[in-house]
Amino acid sequence: MRRSEKQFGQMEAELAKGPAAHGWDDQRWALSRVRTVIGRRFHLTCTIQGVRKLLVRNGWSCQVPARRALERDDGAVAGWAREVWPCEEDSRR
Numbered sequence: 001m002r003r004s005e006k007q008f009g010q011m012e013a014e015l016a017k018g019p020a021a022h023g024w025d026d027q028r029w030a031l032s033r034v035r036t037v038i039g040r041r042f043h044l045t046c047t048i049q050g051v052r053k054l055l056v057r058n059g060w061s062c063q064v065p066a067r068r069a070l071e072r073d074d075g076a077v078a079g080w081a082r083e084v085w086p087c088e089e090d091s092r093r
Helices: 003-016 029-043 050-055 076-093
Strands: none
Touching: 003 029, 029 050
16 A cells, blocks of 8 residues: 555554544554555555555654553463463463
C-alpha cells in the first residue's frame, strides 16, 4: 500500500487522536487497529504486514512502555509465575 505524504499525514492525525477516539477502550495501538482505521478513513484494505511496512517506512517503530503500570502487583505476578504458569505449560504439551 503506497500512500502520499499528505495521506500519511492524515493517517498520523487520526492516530494522534488515540484509540479511544476510534472506539477502543484502552490506549494501545496495534497493527490490526491501525489497519481498521485505514479501512474506515481511506476505504482501503491491507494486510497486517502491509501496515507494519507502511509505518516503518515512515519512521514509526514498535514501542514498549517506559515504566511499569502503577497498578502492578509484583507479589501476584510472582505467585502466578510460580503456581499457574507451570500448569499452563504442561497442558499445552
